Amino acid sequence: MAGRKQFDVDEALRRAMHVFWRWGYSEASIDRLTEGTGLGRSSLYGTFGDKSTLFRKSLQRYAQTYHPLYDQALSGPHPSPSAVVAAYLQVTLNRIADPTVPDGCLLTVSATQFPALDAEGRAMVRAMIDGLRAMLEQALLAAGADDQEAAELALCTLATNKSLAVLSRAGFSSEDLATVAAAAARIPGRRHPLP
Amino acid sequence: MAGRKQFDVDEALRRAMHVFWRWGYSEASIDRLTEGTGLGRSSLYGTFGDKSTLFRKSLQRYAQTYHPLYDQALSGPHPSPSAVVAAYLQVTLNRIADPTVPDGCLLTVSATQFPALDAEGRAMVRAMIDGLRAMLEQALLAAGADDQEAAELALCTLATNKSLAVLSRAGFSSEDLATVAAAAARIPGRRHPLP
DNA sequence: CACATCTTGCACCGATCGTTTCAAGATGTG
């Protein structure tokens, strides 16, 4: 059978992350996880612990991979708050367009959509959402937005981020997704009402 | 035990709709449905059929209740496309604020989020989404938008509608939801770039 | 080779899933 591990732990975690990514939490059954990773039940439990723990490690794996990309998109100098929004959502669109990952990432909507997730997992998702919101606010402030604008646009960008995941999973075209993202970047701050 | 039905069929369907509304499809177990409706398993199956059929009837019940409200909000004369968006999203916000219904309606995101739903149920949800999109486009055209604007704003309003459901279920405040809705109504058409 | 260690496949656990069956009881009709 085996004496040493027959698989790469990090690659297995990446695949498990994609299973949660694709199916959410409650519909990501152990059978789907074993099938998606290629691991047996024993290897899965022995390496990552139970399902809840594996989900949390998948969340960390997600953050480890994509957080730097978002951070890079937000850390550079931006001529306007709109540019911040556009840069952020562009990373999301690029991620969705990546053919090596599933459409429509449900990882960060799991806390809201899948009540089967335990409190610990929920708290982790919530922390990621709050962290993203804070990161966006800070970048918007740096781009010249006042406090109210920054809070408002960060919230709206968060909302757009969630809707992109939902629409992508629903099968909307990448053109439609790009249209939604572009429109979100055109939202004016409350100090700039429409003519 | 019983000779004639001990419950009101429409009220039971309304409650079953709220269970799907609150839990989505896969997490709305039969036990939760019997508890939510007060019916026994036999009564539930005998009256509404299996879970998939009950879900579809719940969708119809939803459309029957809320479609007229949306239709009314969109059918009146609107001074601008933004007013159409605002009027539509206001109905959504009112629905969310209704204390007699659960927060965060997952009925129309079920098709995307809950793969356990069968093809027939999925098609029905998809038809509702497409119908909403068409309804919005028509109202936007009537409010003076050109073809491109109407298509774009209808899509964005659809996206906002979905994000409101997700954010509401995630526990975001009604003030935050109102902020998102108001910002969506400020999205300018592509013919009106930012200054 | 002997042995301890680790991994793996497989069977199995109790719980819950959606669904069906069935007898007991309540009702309407004669």
Next chain:
DNA sequence: CACATCTTGAAACGATCGGTGCAAGATGTG
């Protein structure tokens, strides 16, 4: 009252859920 009809509660079905136990086999060390 007799009888057909309908509804209801409860039990049970097979399937699947997340999770565990364990023996067999592969490895590294002596």
